[in-house]
Amino acid sequence: MTQEVRGVVARTKDAPVEMETILVPDPGPGEAVVRVQACGVCHTDLHYKLGGISDEFPFLLGHEAAGLVEAVGDGVTEVAPGDFVVLNWRAVCGQCRACKRGRPWYCFDTHNAAQPMTLTDGTPLSPALGIGAFCDKTLVAAGQCTKVDPEAPPGVAGLLGCGVMAGIGAAINTGAVGRGDSVAVIGCGGVGAAAVAGARLAGAARIIAVDLDRRKLESAAGLGATHTVDAGEQDPVETVRKLTGGFGADVVIEAVGRPETYRQAFYARDLAGTLVLVGVPTPDMTLELPMLDVFGRGGSLKSSWYGDCLPSRDFPMLIDLYLQGRLDLDAFVSETIPLEGVEDAFTRMHHGDVLRSVVQL
Template sequence: MPHEVRAVIAMKKDAPAEVQPVLVPDPGPGEVLVSVQACGVCHTDLHYREGAVSDDFPFLLGHEAAGIVEETGPGVTDPRPGDFVVLAWRAPCGSCRACRKGRPWYCFDSRNARQPMTLLDGTPLTPALGIGAFAEKALLDAGQAVKVDPAARPEAAGLIGCGVMAGWGAAVHTGQVANGDTVAVIGCGGVGNAAIAAASLAGARRVIAVDIDDAKLDVAARFGASHSVNSRGTDPVAAVRELTGGHGADLVVEAVGRPETYLQGFHMRDLAGVLVQAGVPAPGATIELPFQELFSRGGALKSSWYGDSLPSRDFPVLIDLYLSGKLDLGAFVTETVALDEVEVAFERMQRGKVLRSVVVL
């Protein structure tokens, strides 16, 4: 018997998101029904609403969530009803060419629920990132529901489902930050601050936060930044070089997604330094690099998709770090809001007034 619940829907491009009743099926084989407790308001949800991801409207928004498994379908042994889970938009299939090569964090056929959630008239909904968690209940593939320690606060725990994992993994997995490295992070939002926290915990000797907002730089210090550069009035490349003995950083994480900040990151690397792009670029954005310098500087230019993470491995680790006081997930939560306040949260996010708004159900 389908469950009728309230959910946040984007009906058409650029139209305000609205709360509507939707139908969520009982879980089928390999699926789980999760009672959503909290879901972060991420830029990706706004991209869906704007039609920047695809035109498969209507969208069921929300993907950065935590909750309790309510029911499981046939064949599901893990997780179990009553388990506290964080939702993941990567659930490796185990059979694609990446999985067969032992690189499931690159899975090309990530699993999602097979049954659609729908409007009351039967119109199928496209769930954001295969999740759709701005809803009282969500239907997922069992592999998308990662069991973690239930002592974690849902509004904090859910954030590792996307933004925190993307930034953390960009530094740890993609950038392979090491003890004693110098690190620069461009953009001190949720993703950038997660990269800063990861680099600090990994033992980087200098972690340099770069942003155009002094308030964001102050927050970055809370996550472990040892130095800050306001690039609105300062050349960030020169500043980072000065802070690294004239050499440049061993690792630069670009968490903005703009061509100009990517070029800054390219030039503020040390010789053989690594630049990791974690910021999501706008459709159609292009970049031009000096070919001779690309060759002569060496190093690596990498793109980080979801922090090259494996949720079943990484989510429990980040939750344990949070519960031990080493990773302040609660500091990412600027405010909590209700389902019908998602549009207001989008507006605050666009104005840079929040690190994360979190919908609490």
């Protein structure tokens, strides 16, 4: 039976979000209904609201979520009602060329629920990243539900659904940071701060956090950065080189997504080092680099999709590390807010006042 729940909707471009009544259908084949317990307020939600991702309004916002499976449709075997899950936006298909080559974290045919959630007048909603979790309950593909240890608080578990996983994965999976490596992270918002934490987990010997915001640098230091660089006062490239014996870092993670910071990352890298782009650029941005420098410096230039994660592998592992006290997910939660507080949370995010606001339901 279709259920009525509260949800946060962006009706038109750059307009304040509104609380609406959302109709959630019973799960069909391969689908699940999840009662949302917590959902982080991510920059991606703000991009949806501003029309920076698509114009398929109205959007049901929210995607960085954890909750309890309430019901499943036919054919669902991976989760059952009552399971505590973190939602992900890349339910792998198992059949595409990437999956068949044993690289499901690159899956080229990820999927979401087939049925739409709607407004009461029947208007279909576009759920953010195929999730739409700023609501009491949401409908997703069952493959978007990853079962984790229920001892983890929902407010921190849900952060693995996007930004924290993207940053940790950029360091561990894409950048393959190893014991004793030197790592520089340019941009220390939520994703960059998570990359710092990931580099620490991987055993990096020197972790250099670069940002213009002193508050973000302080947060990065708390998560494991051994050095911080205020890019407004110091040249990031020269400072990273000085801190690495004049050579540059083994791995540089660019978590801003701008041409100027990408160039900094490129030149702050040691010869044969690795550059990982995890910051998301806008469609109008272009990059120009001397080809001789690309050739002469060698190494790898990589882009990280969702931290190149495999949710079924990575989410439970990271939750276990949290429960062991080895990964401080609590440090990412700046505040908890009610569902009605999302619009104000966007303002604080825009001003750089928070790493993460988390909606508690």
